[in-house]
Amino acid sequence: MIGKLLRADFLKIKRKGLWFLSFLGPFGVIALQMVNYGVRKDYLLNQSDDDWGYFLEYVHSFTPLALVLGIAILTSFMASIENETNAWKQLISLPVSKMSVYLSKFMVLGSLLFVSSLLLGVFSLGYGILLNLGDQIPYLELLKYSFYPYLAALPILALQLWIASVSQNQGIPITTGVLGVIFAYSAFILPDWMIWKWPSLMNEWDEPLINVMLGIGVGTLLYIVGMLDFTRRDVK
């Protein structure tokens, strides 16, 4: 059942610009480094012996922001497809369970963000090579910087999808989305328990893997709560 729903959902996002946004996010993050390194490459390369690591740190300074912003926009667009003409009622009166409808939406968003993360890795690698950062390409670090923030951001995705699918008023998910972006921007001063801090991979133990684990755990939990709430409610 979920396969059918996924195919339908991927058809529905056609011409909505979601694929383009998934490309634009990582492209924008790298484009900022193109400016940064374009302007002061020599200075930056002198700052550290580990040019790749230093470069990836710089890339990562913008990743959480792009990710949280991306999640807010993608979930809003995704929900708007069904909200616009109240197509939820048509979708849910088909022979499908509400749980699988919700799962399909989550999986489509998850896939788009996965593609974004993958592109972030590819673009980082490509621009790093172009910058001649050295032959010792740190593939593992590259993977971590591309996918750790994504996994750590799963709770935000689950939360935004929940809010966007049950709100009558689409101003609510937009507000929480904007707040999230502001939080992500202020990650430095946020306490460790705030989910919007997690994609920054910062915590008091300096161990990014904690954020990833928390992201997957709390993300799953918020997903289940959101799905149950969606199933319980009368359809708009």
Added chain:
Amino acid sequence: MEYVVQTTNLSKRFGKESAVIGLDMKIRKGEIYGFLGPNGAGKTTTIRMLLGLMKASSGTIQIFEKDLNKEKINILKRVGSLVENPSYYPHLTAYENLEALRKILGVPKTRIHEVLEIVRLTEVANKKVKGFSLGMKQRLGIAASLLNSPELLILDEPTNGLDPSGIIEIRNLIKQLPAETGMTILISSHLLTEIDQMATTVGIVTKGKMIYQDSIESLRMYAQQKVLLKVSDSEQAWRSLLGNGIKADWEDGIILLSEHSDGKVAKAIHTLVHEGYSIYRVEEEKRSLEDIFLQMTTREKVI
């Protein structure tokens, strides 16, 4: 008796407000069931419950003699529906809209062409629905509801907001469906004329309660007719009618014939002419279905 739809004591409350109260709906196979009631009567709420979009506050729903709560997906496989305003994806073409539903229903692609043909949208199949008129969107909605060749089709006010030609078009479309496929249809409307021209059975609901449920013929029976005669010397004339064994009443100088078959009326007129009365007017008084409907739904009691 086998019912395609049977609700028992179905109720729905929104907070303190009751939108549907103790509704017993019975629809037999092959019927076009007109679900009639003024705006806000609870038609859409009932239909939403039938489709599992809303949970009933109390009562049970049986469709195809199965409990909706227990076999929702199996039931919905055999149901097509259009609830309130048509839902569609404006950025997709008509074909793509149906394709998005077809992927979920798992019917062959040829079915898309068939339903587009039925609602006569084949020519605009590859146009984005954004630019469609309301009538076209409504027809697309009907096409969508027919995709899975349903045994039960549920249409909630399918002609609402359409212009007269659009209304006629949809009406003809709906009328031809059961004849071709043996489908059972539940169609709601707040206009009696709509239902009158399509339905075989009517259920009238007002303020959440079903106040009438029977065949359309039985409803028409309530539209009793009377033939009025305006004649010279009316009291005298009335007595002579009675004297000739013709049933009639006399009120305010007007004779009312209670038997109004052609033969009886002709006999009465013949008698009066024969006895030398002048006949000024022969009129038929008809209580329209609309009057009955209005009376039922405003006075809130069964006739």
